Amino acid sequence: MTLILAIGAAVSYGLADFWGGSASKRLPSWGVMAWSQTVGLPALVFGLLLFPAEMVRSADILWGVLAGVGGAIGLGLLYRSLAEGTMSVVSPVAAATSATLPVLVDLGTGGELSTLAIVGILIALVAIVTIARERSAKRLSPRLVTMAIVSGIGFGTFFVAIAQTAEASGFWPLVGARATTIPLGFMLHRLLESPARPRGVNLRWIAGAGLFDMGANLLVAAALQRGPLGIVSVLSSLYPAVTAVVAMVVLKERLSRTQLAGVGLAMIAVVLLVL
Numbered sequence: 001m002t003l004i005l006a007i008g009a010a011v012s013y014g015l016a017d018f019w020g021g022s023a024s025k026r027l028p029s030w031g032v033m034a035w036s037q038t039v040g041l042p043a044l045v046f047g048l049l050l051f052p053a054e055m056v057r058s059a060d061i062l063w064g065v066l067a068g069v070g071g072a073i074g075l076g077l078l079y080r081s082l083a084e085g086t087m088s089v090v091s092p093v094a095a096a097t098s099a100t101l102p103v104l105v106d107l108g109t110g111g112e113l114s115t116l117a118i119v120g121i122l123i124a125l126v127a128i129v130t131i132a133r134e135r136s137a138k139r140l141s142p143r144l145v146t147m148a149i150v151s152g153i154g155f156g157t158f159f160v161a162i163a164q165t166a167e168a169s170g171f172w173p174l175v176g177a178r179a180t181t182i183p184l185g186f187m188l189h190r191l192l193e194s195p196a197r198p199r200g201v202n203l204r205w206i207a208g209a210g211l212f213d214m215g216a217n218l219l220v221a222a223a224l225q226r227g228p229l230g231i232v233s234v235l236s237s238l239y240p241a242v243t244a245v246v247a248m249v250v251l252k253e254r255l256s257r258t259q260l261a262g263v264g265l266a267m268i269a270v271v272l273l274v275l
Helices: 002-024 029-039 041-050 058-083 087-108 115-131 142-163 172-192 200-224 229-236 239-250 257-274
Strands: none
Touching: 002 029, 002 058, 002 200, 002 229, 002 239, 029 041, 029 058, 029 172, 029 200, 041 172, 041 200, 058 087, 058 142, 058 172, 087 115, 087 142, 087 229, 115 229, 115 257, 142 172, 142 200, 142 229, 172 200, 200 229, 239 257
């Protein structure tokens, strides 16, 4: 069940990135992040009502706040990269970083992984980088490398922080996370960009991004509270495969042979991590 939840989170994250990336082409990136996080609140309320928590500690909420800081930074920088048309450079590095950091934390805190799981994680990291590669004339500048690494560290921090919360707390840590991401997002939107309110088709793109992102957060929170941090974070970070396939189906984009090989590697990694 834990692995199914993690894979479901990857699917939802991939869809959220597709919708959020489309919105960020038209609107300021930090604004897209802030508005999408706000629009996703009804899904969080639904999750809280459907799965009531047994006991919520203040520590669970505080871990959620830390997760919110990491998630806001990671998502804002990712949307910023999408707005600049550099996803092919930033996305693979960010995804690989977000998957690697929790694995290192898991191993550093005494976690144990089977040989198959270790092989699966290594293949998954290669798959993440391979899937997100696109033919691009842009060079990997120090600024883009820094943006990618910081974005990945933000997402990795989200995974690590949520993994520290108790299963009994249910989805309440995500309340702490959203109580952080929304005001932080709007603050950065006002400080760094010209404030803009989404309308029409842009609002629909943002709504899709917000609902899919919250759906992914609900799934990954349930998975991290029940399963190993390293494996869950790696499976959840396979979202570039979903984004690439959706772009192929919806936008009629063609996947290169390298990207198709990456999708195949991702499937192999999933099988090894499930065994």
